[in-house]
Amino acid sequence: MTQEHLTEELLDRLLSSSNVCEFLAAEYPGCPSFADYLWALLNAREMKRSDLARESGLNATVVYDIFSGKSRPGRDHAIMLSIGLNCDLRETQRLLRLAGVSELWCKQRRDAIIIWCIEHSFDLTATDNELQRLGEQPLLQSK
Template identity: 85%
Template sequence: MTQEHLTEELLHRLLSSSNVKTYLDAEHLDGRSFSEYLWVLLNERRMKRSTLARESGLNPTVVYDIFSGKSRPGRDHAIMLSIGLNCDLRETQRLLRLAGVSELWCKQPRDAIIIWCIEHGFDLAATDDELQRLGERPLLQSK
């Protein structure tokens, strides 16, 4: 996947443009959908949907429905998908945005723990262990 600009960089370019059309023409903004972005991540990792279902802790039918665009995941399911895909924080935040849910926010204790786990490459079980150890609701209970 090509390196995408940070939102802050794009905002700066938008605000410094002489008009919005110039900005839109120059930036080649990507209007991809949530399911399209999931396919990109899945293909980059050379992973099958069945493997993602296992790694994310989600029911395979739920995963297939999300990929087909039949359903949209809630916030915890989107986080679980990102962990199953071994996404970094930037990819996770983009995935959450495209899912139409709030991004992880480091001022919220549960989100801070999840951010830390993502940055340290924790899988779902290790992330849930860390959440429980610190008195927060684990992701797997939200299925």
């Protein structure tokens, strides 16, 4: 995956540009689709979609439908995908943004636990155990 400019850097460049067209022509990075971003993460980790289904705890059909663009994940499913891909916090936040759901917010108790688990590279089972231990709703609902 290519290195991206931080939003703050782009904002600084936009504000220092003499006109917006100059900025757009030279700097505008564009934004990948959610599926494109997932594919890039999957390829960077040399995983298959079946691996991701297993690691994320999601049904393989759900994962395939998300990759094909047939469906978009809800917030918990997007978080589960990021955990299955072993994303860091920045990648997770971007994945959530591109999925059209709210990012993790450390002022929310459940989100704070998930952020901590992501920072410590917890897998889905360990994350759910931590959520349950602290009295919060797990990501993987019991069937």
